[in-house]
Structure formats: C-alpha cells, structure tokens
Amino acid sequence: MSIEQEAAVIEKAKAGDKTAIKVLVDEYAPVIFRFSYTICRNQDKAEHATQETFLSILKKLNQFDNRSKFSTWLYTIVSNHCLMLARSEKTRRHVSLDDEESSYPEIAVDHWEHNPEISVERSDLKTHLDEAIDKLAPEYKVIFVLRDIEGLSTEEVSNITNLSIPAVKSRLHRARAFLREELAPIFNEHDHE
C-alpha cells in the first residue's frame, strides 16, 4: 500500500468506514501481533495485546495528524501498551542493565556456527530464546524489538520511546550483549552435538 493509498484508507477509517478499518487490520495486525509476541513470548497474551492496541487505535484515530508515519504512531501505542502490561506483572524479575548508563559492557567474543532457520524449529531452542528475552527488562526489550526485529531506524525508535538517540543506542547495545551472553552457552552446546 502506497503512502497516498494509506492516507486515503486512514481518512475513511476515521469516518468509521468498516472496509477501511479491515484494510488497516489486515495490513497492521500481523505487525502488532509479532511485536507483542516478541515482547511477551506468549501467543494468547500477544493476541490480547493486538486486540487492545486496535481498540486503542480506533479510539484515537482522529488524533493521528499525518505528521509522523502511521506505522510509527502504531508502534508508539503498542509499545506503551506492552510496557504497561509488563509493569503490571509484578511477579516477573528482570535483570537490571541500568548500572552504567554511560558505558557499554565488555563483550566476550566466541564463535557461533548455527543455521538460524534450522535451529528455531527445535522446541528446546525456542524455550531458551523465550527464557533469555524474558529476563530482559521491558524498557530494553522494546528497544531491541523495535530496532532489531522490526528494523526501525534509531531515529524512529527514539521518537517512539521518547528517548535520546544515545540512550537508544546504549540500551540496544546492552540488550544485544545481554541476550548474546544468555544464549551463548546454549548455542555452543548445540555446536558440539
């Protein structure tokens, strides 16, 4: 869908046109679901988050003024929703990465020799991926998912999260280093099988 087509669909959706809303659902629900799933690693919760986000979007659609990309606006809503959800789950314990905001952690470099497409089909590996990202604080998870999984630019992530560009880079670097370290023993173990 071109930018012009999207703008026309959004205008129709603002007026309550159900066909236009359905077009937005088909275009963006899979994106919102994937984002939510990577944050919460649970299919039911991700589907629920997708529903809540769409209800929110429809309620606020008239506030969207085309000054930013529609996708950026959506990511802002779904990020806030996922952060709110994560903060409400008080039983979760996340690893703090905030101790030295100004400097990056040391990086241990070891070799990984895996083929990602084959690996993720293994349910034990999927469990490890889930466990590793689950330990990451939501504020770091959101940055990692927006930048690395969704492929947004650092500037877009900065706008969505309301953080400075250096803060986004710092959190991204820490999130990547943390996940890599968490997953390294698993992958090394698999390498030797």
Place this chain on the structure above:
Amino acid sequence: MSDTIHHFESCQEVLDYICGHFGDTDDSARCRELEKHLSKCPDCKTYCDSIDKMIGWYRASSPCFSDEARQMLLTTLGIEERD
C-alpha cells in the same frame, strides 16, 4: 553529507557504530571503513555475525497471526467479514 574517510580507533568504537547502524544499507565512508575493519578483525566479525544470527533466531521464532485471531479481532471491532 560528509563522506570523508573515517578510521576506527578501536574495536569498541566499531561496536558502538554497529550499534547505530546494524542492518542498515548505508554506503557512507564510515560504513565502508567498518566493512574494512570487519574483514581484518575476526573478533568484531564474530560479534557481528553472532548478533545477526541471534536476531535471525528471534525473527524466525515468531508465530504468524492466525486466521482465527484475525477473525476474533474483527469481531471485537464489530466488523463482519462481508463488511
């Protein structure tokens, strides 16, 4: 936009730069210099490769948004399939 040759002082500087530009298709002098550094530095290359693989694993491990979930969403929004 400045396109002067940039020499990285350390692997840490390379990693900081990767952090900002990972996944982008950037043809700046700095990016070309990064490529040059990676071709000569096995540690930075290994780090980049491992991050790339890790991101690939996470991307590949997300399930699709099912037809059932789509239908439920449309129902929640008060939309019928024929609308």
